[in-house]
Amino acid sequence: MTHDHSSCCGGHGHHHDHSHGDGATGAADLSGPAESPIVVEVTRGGMVESVHRARACIVDAGGRVLARWGDIDAPVYPRSAIKALQAVPLVESGALDAFGLGDAELALACSSHNGEPVHTERVAAWIARVGLTVDDFECGAQIPYDAETAAALIRDGVAPSAVHNNCSGKHAGFLTTARHRGEPTRGYVRFDHPVQQRILGVMEQMTGQDLSRAPWGVDGCSIPTIGVPLGAVAYAMARIADPVDLPDARADAVTRIAKAWRAHPHLIAGRNRFDTAMMQASDGLVLVKGGAEGVGCAVLPESGIGIALKIEDGGDRAREVALAALIRSTKVLSDAQWARAATLLEAPLTSRVGQPVGVVRAAGGWLVGS
């Protein structure tokens, strides 16, 4: 292993010592931009059938890159993996407290939820409390991720609404902040609306990047998603894990967000979902959040580090297994905790009659010995 001679977080807005990484975490090649390695393999019977490649890194709150794979300086759309950052203005503006909202709503603001009743009923009550209705959401309707809930809607003849959108908690947070600040709620998803501009500012400060010329696109829920170097996303996660160098108000906000995220793993996603299962197995030692197109983030408060991952092809199955493997490499969780999370590290594939036919697992050679 070579030492790292670059930090993950150039740009402005922070004052960390960019000392060399110590490479303590893994067996990664730290020699700079490289082809995305194969990190996940999908087996079936006698051979590996498919593989997934990724860029990934593990970073501490000082900006030191502890381990890296592939080009972590290239941008990634972080999508829903950084909902915790998008929730910062909800806390910092005072909106959350002004409307008497609490940790459950804050967790929902950070969630990509299943649309189960436990999620949608809380979002509906929340939006009513701020004097708005489902018609104020601009995220669009979505069939719930949770198959049981989706079937129940069909049986009841109820069309899915924006409340069932997996992002409805985040959008409730946006609307709440706009209401609290007296801003127009209509158009809150647009790039130039104060709601989105505040988030852009949070992203710049937390990632230590000048994003004024960053590429951007429109997310599935209609808000902007900004291209940020993958290493800088991990750095922002590390600063949630260890906010000691953040300004006081921001440190308080991300600490409160992390507490809510940790306290409500079921609200973050829901049943049969990786994020919820991984956090429950970890007894709250790890906060995780996936996003569309294979983006995954993790916050490890005990060790003050952050992880960011982008599956090259955008595959969900690879994001989950690779994120579990990266978390395992940090040695934060015990063997007993991993025993409860065994199917997250190696996900079984079954035929339609339930016969095991293969697995999705970390690729041979990747993270060996971790």
Add this chain to the structure above:
Amino acid sequence: MTHDHSSCCGGHGHHHDHSHGDGATGAADLSGPAESPIVVEVTRGGMVESVHRARACIVDAGGRVLARWGDIDAPVYPRSAIKALQAVPLVESGALDAFGLGDAELALACSSHNGEPVHTERVAAWIARVGLTVDDFECGAQIPYDAETAAALIRDGVAPSAVHNNCSGKHAGFLTTARHRGEPTRGYVRFDHPVQQRILGVMEQMTGQDLSRAPWGVDGCSIPTIGVPLGAVAYAMARIADPVDLPDARADAVTRIAKAWRAHPHLIAGRNRFDTAMMQASDGLVLVKGGAEGVGCAVLPESGIGIALKIEDGGDRAREVALAALIRSTKVLSDAQWARAATLLEAPLTSRVGQPVGVVRAAGGWLVGS
């Protein structure tokens, strides 16, 4: 471009001239095994968000490799992409004619259908005609791919059955052949059952490979799927396109199968499905079939060539767009036909409110000028 110095189909069982490829079809590097190139890119706003890699080749019925990308000598599980080959014994055994079945049933034997009523009612009638019931299927139940049909089952309180399994037509063919030959139907999915052993023989003869030591796994519908070099899969497709060198009975069988495949594009897949849309847009000039884990095949009878494709990560969206791009490179279809298939070459991505936010398309530089 360099000339190809290898054929796709070593091994036994055929007598073709393994002359050098002429590289007429594309801009591929023909210099042998190589990293799988990026063939599909997924854009969002200002940047490419995800990419997909593939192995692929275009081969003629003489075994000449006209174009290749990545390692085409490495095995692939062809999954459902070679259902046309799995239907050969149904015809050759005389079972299809003996039970008074026709082109519609033969197309269903080649299909990965949507489970729409047009598919399931025919399969149910077929299986009754051979004196069997849904309980004889060993493929397992499946929620229909078609969302409208799936919702209708929920509304009606009907549990999906094996008839809704996308492979139920193929399994009806297996059962029909076993009945016709007086073989036990129970266990027809097992590797050593005569039904599967006959298919192994067809695979060996059509691909020109000794598969006695090939890796194999269990497919989602419980039957064996055999690892075959990707180039040899394309070769088998080319021999369907141009069966002139096949033994008479086999040539007659694959000609009849191709005719049924061509005549019933809706039975092959169904509404909102790539295979059906691609074949309809081509006015029957191209036969296509996708399989799980990113495998795609095409048969081009007019030019006597076959195409096989394996997306490295198994992604469906990439398989569809890449297969369309490969077909386009053969110049078999007219501009007017491609105008009808525009969204197959470049598939739009939309937000949940329907706003266009990106596309899935052939990667820049791949197949340039084709």
